[in-house]
Amino acid sequence: xxxxxxxxxxxxxxxxxxxxxxxxxxxxxxxxxxxxxxxxxxxxxxxxxxxxxxxxxxxxxxxxxxxxxxxxxxxxxxxxxxxxxxxxxxxxxxxxxxxxxxxxxxxxxxxxxxxxxxxxxxxxxxxxxxxxxxxxxxxxxxxxxxxxxxxxxxxxxxxxxxxxxxxxxxxxxxxxxxxxxxxxxxxxxxxxxxxxxxxxxxxxxxxxxxxxxxxxxxxxxxxxxxxxxxxxxxxxxxxxxxxxxxxxxxxxxxxxxxxxxxxxxxxxxxxx
Numbered sequence: 001x002x003x004x005x006x007x008x009x010x011x012x013x014x015x016x017x018x019x020x021x022x023x024x025x026x027x028x029x030x031x032x033x034x035x036x037x038x039x040x041x042x043x044x045x046x047x048x049x050x051x052x053x054x055x056x057x058x059x060x061x062x063x064x065x066x067x068x069x070x071x072x073x074x075x076x077x078x079x080x081x082x083x084x085x086x087x088x089x090x091x092x093x094x095x096x097x098x099x100x101x102x103x104x105x106x107x108x109x110x111x112x113x114x115x116x117x118x119x120x121x122x123x124x125x126x127x128x129x130x131x132x133x134x135x136x137x138x139x140x141x142x143x144x145x146x147x148x149x150x151x152x153x154x155x156x157x158x159x160x161x162x163x164x165x166x167x168x169x170x171x172x173x174x175x176x177x178x179x180x181x182x183x184x185x186x187x188x189x190x191x192x193x194x195x196x197x198x199x200x201x202x203x204x205x206x207x208x209x210x211x212x213x214x215x216x217x218x219x220x221x222x223x224x225x226x227x228x229x230x231x232x233x234x235x236x237x238x239x240x241x242x243x244x245x246x247x248x249x250x251x252x253x254x255x256x257x258x259x260x261x262x263x264x265x266x267x268x269x270x271x272x
Contacts, residue, residue: 024071030105031077031097032065039081043088049074049096067105074098124226127219146218154211161204164197 031044044066046057056075057068060082076096080088123129127147131140 026069026071027099028102028104029070029099030067030108035064036081040084041082043080046075046077070099072099124223127222130226150211150215157204157207161201164201
C-alpha cells in the first residue's frame, strides 16, 4: 500500500513539474516613452530579432508606457501615435531590447534614480567627453572640430587686430613727430591711413566678440543636449496625411499643410 502511495506521489509531482515547465516562462517587462502632445493613444509592436516577420506582441495604450509579459530573448519594438481615427501614423524605428528577467515599472524607476545619482555630472561640462565614453566617435570628432575651428578663427582675429594696434604708424607719439618734421601731405596721408586701420581694428574686435558669443552658445547647447541624453534618446516620427473616406470608393485628401505633423518619442537608453 505504501509503495502505491509513493508511486502516486512521484507521478503527481512529475505531472505538476511538467505542467509548470511545458509552457515557456514569461517575464514582466516595462517600457516608457515621452508623451506626444495631441495624441489619441499609442500602438506598440514587438517582434523577435530571430523572426522579424512575426509579431510577438501588439498592444494599444492611452498612456506613454506599457507593461507586458514576454518570454526571455532578444526583441525589437516600435511605437506609433494614433490619429483621431485610432489609426497609427508613421512608425518609429525599431529599437532593440533583451529580456532575461522580470523588469517591472518599480525596477525601471529604481534604475533611473540610481543612474541619476551615479552619473558624474562634471563630465557634462567637458565637450566631447561623454560621446567618447559612449564610443560615439563621429559625434566627438564633430564637437572637437567645431570648437577647434572657433578657437582658430578667434585667435586669427585677435592676431589681426593686434597687428594694427602695435603698428608703428598708428602710434600717437610717432604721428606727432611726423606732423612736425614731415611735409603736410605726408602727415595727412598717415592720419588718413590711421583712421582706416582703426576701422579694421574695430572690425576684428567685433569679429572676436561674435565668435566668442557663438562659442558660448555652442557650449551651452552641448551641455543641454548631453544632460538630455542621460534620460532618453529622441526618435522623430512624422504623421501621414489622413484621408477622409466617403462611401466605399471616394475619399477626400485634406490639405497636406494642415495634416502633416511631427512627433518626438524618446526611448530610455536602458532599452537599447
